[in-house]
Amino acid sequence: MRYFSMSLRKHQALILLITAMVTGLLLLYFIFGVVGKVPPSDYRELTDLVIDVEHSDGTMDTYNSHLFSYSSKDDLITMHIPLDKAWKSEYSSINFLFYNSIIKAYYKDKLLITYGENIDRHMIGKQKVTIPVPDKAYGSEIRVVIKPLTGILEDTFRSPVLMSFKTDQFYPIIGQEAFYAIFSVILVFSFIGMIIFAFLYRTVDFAREGTWLMGLIFSITLWYVGNSGMLYMLTSSENISAVGEYIGMYLLFSTAPLFSSFETERPFVRKYLKISGWLLFAVFWICLALYILPSGFNYVWQLRWMQALQIVMVFSALISLLFPGKKRKTGSDQVMGFGLIGVAFFGILEQIRIIVAAQITENWPPLLQWFAKAHFSTVLILLLVITLFTSYVIKVKDILQKSLREKHLEILAYTDNLTGLGNRQFLQRKLNILDLTREKDYAVIFIDINKLKYANDTFGHEAGDQLIQMVATAIKEAMEGNSDGFAGRNGGDEFICVAIPSSRVSSITKNIRYNLERQRNQQRPPFPVGVSIGVATYREFLAGTSDSARGVVYSSQVIKLADERMYEDKMAQRKGPGDMR
Numbered sequence: 001m002r003y004f005s006m007s008l009r010k011h012q013a014l015i016l017l018i019t020a021m022v023t024g025l026l027l028l029y030f031i032f033g034v035v036g037k038v039p040p041s042d043y044r045e046l047t048d049l050v051i052d053v054e055h056s057d058g059t060m061d062t063y064n065s066h067l068f069s070y071s072s073k074d075d076l077i078t079m080h081i082p083l084d085k086a087w088k089s090e091y092s093s094i095n096f097l098f099y100n101s102i103i104k105a106y107y108k109d110k111l112l113i114t115y116g117e118n119i120d121r122h123m124i125g126k127q128k129v130t131i132p133v134p135d136k137a138y139g140s141e142i143r144v145v146i147k148p149l150t151g152i153l154e155d156t157f158r159s160p161v162l163m164s165f166k167t168d169q170f171y172p173i174i175g176q177e178a179f180y181a182i183f184s185v186i187l188v189f190s191f192i193g194m195i196i197f198a199f200l201y202r203t204v205d206f207a208r209e210g211t212w213l214m215g216l217i218f219s220i221t222l223w224y225v226g227n228s229g230m231l232y233m234l235t236s237s238e239n240i241s242a243v244g245e246y247i248g249m250y251l252l253f254s255t256a257p258l259f260s261s262f263e264t265e266r267p268f269v270r271k272y273l274k275i276s277g278w279l280l281f282a283v284f285w286i287c288l289a290l291y292i293l294p295s296g297f298n299y300v301w302q303l304r305w306m307q308a309l310q311i312v313m314v315f316s317a318l319i320s321l322l323f324p325g326k327k328r329k330t331g332s333d334q335v336m337g338f339g340l341i342g343v344a345f346f347g348i349l350e351q352i353r354i355i356v357a358a359q360i361t362e363n364w365p366p367l368l369q370w371f372a373k374a375h376f377s378t379v380l381i382l383l384l385v386i387t388l389f390t391s392y393v394i395k396v397k398d399i400l401q402k403s404l405r406e407k408h409l410e411i412l413a414y415t416d417n418l419t420g421l422g423n424r425q426f427l428q429r430k431l432n433i434l435d436l437t438r439e440k441d442y443a444v445i446f447i448d449i450n451k452l453k454y455a456n457d458t459f460g461h462e463a464g465d466q467l468i469q470m471v472a473t474a475i476k477e478a479m480e481g482n483s484d485g486f487a488g489r490n491g492g493d494e495f496i497c498v499a500i501p502s503s504r505v506s507s508i509t510k511n512i513r514y515n516l517e518r519q520r521n522q523q524r525p526p527f528p529v530g531v532s533i534g535v536a537t538y539r540e541f542l543a544g545t546s547d548s549a550r551g552v553v554y555s556s557q558v559i560k561l562a563d564e565r566m567y568e569d570k571m572a573q574r575k576g577p578g579d580m581r
Contacts, residue, residue: 022386030178037177038170044091044162050080065362066159067369070148077146081160088138094131095171096160097229102147105131107140115238116149126241128232130168156357156372169236172229179378180230183221186385190218206396212259212277213392217385219255223248224381243291246299250287253310254280256317259388263336266325273320276313318344332395339387346380418465419472422488427496430486431555434498442485442498443505443537444555446562447475447512448570449493455527463527470523471495471531474515478508496559502537509533532573534566 051063056074070077081094094105102116112134115127131142161171173180194214200207225231226245235241258277261270290297322340326333353376360372414426422430434442449471456464468489475495479487484500485508497512499505512533520529536558 038167038174042163042167043171043174044087046081046094046160046162048082049159052078052080054078063362066157067360067362067364067372068157069153069359069361071152073148073151075148077148079144079146079160081142081144083133083138083141083162085139087162088135090164091162092133092165093163093168094129094133094142094160095163095168096129096158097126097172098129098146098157099126099153099155100149101127102149103127103129104145105129106143106145107134107137108143112142126227126229127238128172128229128236128241130171132165133162153357155354156360158373169233172232176228176230176375176378179375180225180233182382183225183230186217187221187225190214190221194218206399209259209262210392210396212255212262213388215251215255216259217388219248219251220381220384221248223252224377228377243299246303247288249306249310250280250284250299253306253313254278254284256314260317260320264320264324266320269320269325273316276316280309280313330395330398332391332398335394336387336391339383339391343380343384343387346376346383349374350376350380416472416489418468419489421472421475421495422486424488424491427486427488427490430488430498431559434555439500440538440542441501442558443502443535444558444562445497445499445505445509445512446534446536446559446566447471447495447497448532448566450530450532450570450573451528452493459527463525466523466525467527467529468493470519470525470529471516474512474519477515478511482508496562498555502539505535505537509535530573532566532570534562534564534569536561536565 047065049064049066051066051068053061053063053068053070054076055061055070056072061068068077100116102114104114105112113131115129129144131144133142161174163171191214194211197207197211197214201211223245226241226248229241231241231244254277256277257273258281261273261277264270264273287297287299291299318340321336322344324333324336329337353371353374356368357372360368362369364372414422414429416423449467452464452467455467472489472495475487475497479485479497482499482504485498485504487495487497490496497508499508512531516529516531538553538555538558541558541561542553
């Protein structure tokens with residue numbers, strides 16, 4: 001029980017992140033899957049079908065449901081869709097999706113509509129078919145003749161749906177309203193994230209991996225909404241829907257290896273993923289440019305080769321993510337590992353489903369009929385997005401925490417504990433920068449606390465610390481308006497301020513004395529409060545050097561001059577009334 005409690009505390013951030021993501025997705029699912037669902041009264045699924053598949057040898061197979069198959073692009077498919085007279089007043093169009101075919105719909109011998117013949121550049125993709133139903137057809141049937149342009153059924157054919165013209169634009173998302181909303185949100189936010197990270201690509205380390213992560217999520221989501229037909233919710237163009245699918249696919253086989261290259265620690269694998277990813281990213285832009293320009297380029301020319309390449313690159317990325325070669329796994333690696341095991345599992349199921357779906361008909365067992373219609377790809381993509389995003393967020397969190405720890409240690413290393421000002425190491429680092437950058441317009445203020453030893457010996461070290469803190473506060477307040485300058489404790493009773501530009505030195509020096517006097521009046525300590533100050537500028541030191549030595553003045557030389565002038569001020573105060581009051 002104690003180990004479980006410790007484990008919960010250790011992974012509290014991870015648990016909260018996953019809980020928030022799952023809660024958000026469930027909320028979207030409820031809003032759009034329940035509240036925003038297309039009412040069942042707005043459509044009718046047409047399951048009473050007769051489908052004839054005529055083969056080139058003259059034989060024919062007949063199916064009495066939407067589950068059918070064909071084996072050649074020389075086959076001719078005829079779908080008979082009976083319509084009840086009672087549906088006449090409610091519905092006016094028949095809707096379905098079919099992959100890459102020439103489709104003609106008839107009422108008796110009258111041609112109602114044609115799809116697939118006049119698509120520009122003949123893009124392969126799912127076609128949304130909407131058949132207007134004439135009033136006379138109710139009580140009779142609509143005949144749909146399909147001439148496939150591919151040799152196999154790419155996916156399970158789903159039952160046509162009868163709808164009204166007012167609502168038939170929602171056909172592609174019937175039963176998937178929630179998933180459409182979720183994928184739309186993912187698509188928009190991943191695109192925005194990709195743009196933001198791209199702007200930060202060269203300035204923020206984790207933005208590089210984030211760019212390719214968002215690109216990967218965007219590409220796989222775009223591919224899916226195009227492949228599933230959901231993209232028709234945004235456009236009625238078969239071309240745009242198909243191009244969206246191919247842009248997602250072409251972008252996927254470049255973003256997957258480039259993102260994975262940041263996760264692996266195997267040098268050869270990283271090099272292979274980076275080189276292949278950048279080459280394929282160039283191919284993506286070349287193909288997109290050729291398609292936009294009047295070149296006649298068609299994404300389908302080498303489609304099968306590109307699909308094979310996509311499988312190779314995605315598989316390479318998946319293997320490199322599953323086996324990154326890291327000796328010590330972080331929380332990010334564990335999320336990635338477990339998540340991708342689930343992704344691989346559903347990926348295998350989806351591949352099996354696609355392979356067997358074209359063969360499954362009404363004669364197969366009900367379990368296999370369900371398997372052919374299952375949405376494994378939807379679960380796969382959601383799980384992949386959650387896994388990649390969660391793993392990346394944890395990784396960024398770890399990077400930021402490490403950076404903050406290092407920053408904190410750096411602050412401790414360069415900060416004087418008693419005063420909060422920079423310490424001697426801080427001053428040395430800043431002075432070195434002055435010398436390296438050849439800064440010329442600066443002045444050094446050398447400050448020494450008067451009678452610190454007397455305060456320590458007479459009133460104790462607490463009184464000495466109080467005196468040091470009073471001087472430090474006076475310096476901080478005086479330096480507030482000089483953002484380019486800096487100040488620090490040089491050790492013991494000495495402080496050094498650097499004013500940039502040097503014209504500010506007079507006001508800073510005056511304010512240090514004023515602030516210290518104000519504190520003395522407010523706190524009324526039992527010990528004397530005072531400082532000795534010496535000022536020197538770079539330019540006056542340079543003017544006082546010989547011509548042969550000019551151009552090689554260092555901050556240490558200016559500090560030495562300021563130190564000498566501080567000593568002169570101390571001597572002057574000793575001779576004055578009150579002996580360094």
